[in-house]
Amino acid sequence: MSQHESSSPRVEVPSKPPTSVRLWVVIGLALASTCAYLTRNSLGTVNTTIQGELHLDPIIMGQVMSAFFAGYFWFQVPGGMMANRWGTRRVLPLLCLAWSACGAWTGIATSADSLKISRFISGIAQAGLVPCSAKAVRDWVPPAQTGLASSAVAGSMTLGGVIAAGLTAQLMPQLGWRGVFFLYSALGVLWALMFYALFRNRPEEHPRVNEAELQLIRGGVAPKPVDAVIEEKDKPLRVLAAMAISTTLWLLCLQAFCRAFGAVFFSTWFPAYLEQGRGVSVVTAGSLSMWPQVGILLGNLLGGVLVDRILVRSRSKWVSRCATSALALVLCAGALLAATAIPDARAAVWVIALGCVCFGCGSPAGWAAQMDVSGKHTATVFAIANMAGNFGAWVCPILLGQTIHSIKLGHTSWSMLLYIIAGIYLLGAIFWVLINPHKSAVGQDAVPAPA
Secondary structure, eight states: OOHHHHHSOBOOOOSSOOOOHHHHHHHHHHHHHHHHHHHHHHHHHHHHHHHHHHTOOHHHHHHHHHHHHHHHHHTHHHHHHHHHHHOHHHHHHHHHHHHHHHHHHHHHOOSHHHHHHHHHHHHHHHTTHHHHHHHHHHHHSOGGGHHHHHHHHHHHHHHHHHHHHHHHHHHHHHHHHHHHHHHHHHHHHHHHHHHHHHOOSSGGGOTTOOHHHHHHHHTTBOOOOHHHHHHTTSOHHHHHHHHHTOHHHHHHHHHHHHHHHHHHHTTTTHHHIIIIISOOOHHHHHHHTHHHHHHHHHHHHHHHHHHHHHHHHHOOHIIIIIIHHHHHHHHHHHHHHHHTTOOSHHHHHHHHHHHHHHHHHHHHHHHHHHHHHHGGGHHHHHHHHHHHHHHHHHHHHHHHHHHHHHHHTTSSOTHHHHHHHHHHHHHHHHHHHHOOTTSOSSSSSOOOOOO
């Protein structure tokens, strides 16, 4: 018997079948992501309408759309630490109430400054979503199923974006863009109240979890005592110092920058690209812009199954996590470049959507890799990587807004937007190839290979 096995006491397997509370936890986290992305992504669909009503040029509108990601960037690490300290049950509903209030604020905004402030604070509130969700998945889902659970949560983010693109375009004639924000904010408030009432931070605390489900979640290993869990929260500065010199963490942050930079294009300037660069109507642009996000959603769901199966067959975390993520970005970049040569707008969107299926397949692999190298500091590692990603998301609307300004002056073509995104994706693929998923991101022992 190995030293690891002797230090982890096994318990007898109960005769009763396991309950399924863990599945409802994943569904609850998925709904949180959907609610968040409704208020986050709907601005991209209505941005040309807001520009016309408030007399904003593309550069100012780019700053408005990037304001969310500026707030999202700065509060990632505090959000992760809050999740570690006070638990997902308290932190996530509170943050949801805050971003829902900011969504309503966006709905009453009458100037660029008001829009920027509401979006900035909304970004701060949503910054804790991924760290809280990652911590809950790690605490509630068996290790062999983290890829599938991660794909459900990440896919629901994209689902929120899909709904925001398609539904917002349909609701605008009836509710106006302000009414759309009020509706999405109300849904967020409803979710926050229900989640707080039904969720618990740890399976051991939930009254509906039986012993069989608890052992399934823990892999047959007895849970740690509460004192050990509390001890894991100690010495955060020492942990952050170790992370600051971790090559693994830096590479994870660089790939996150590239992925987020490209992904946010589809929720910000892509409808404007279709409307003004491809010559389609506002409603058609909103409907077409939904399909790349549908592709990402399908890729997320497919990737969750693939990443677990590839790990079982290859017995290699590098193949399952890193190679999968790199290939996903390369294929998506190729689709974007191919779309520049297609004159028909709908055909070009379909090609881009197929590329986005590949992009989506890399998302669960990325989540699984971050869980592999983070150990007990999952929330903090996710917070730092997500912070880096959202630095890319902050830069993208500003840079592309300036690019569109140059396009309208006749200095370049609309294809330049797709060239930029493709180049960023290829750079991200290089970073994934260099990541070692067996090297800890927190300066601790190496991560073991799959048994």
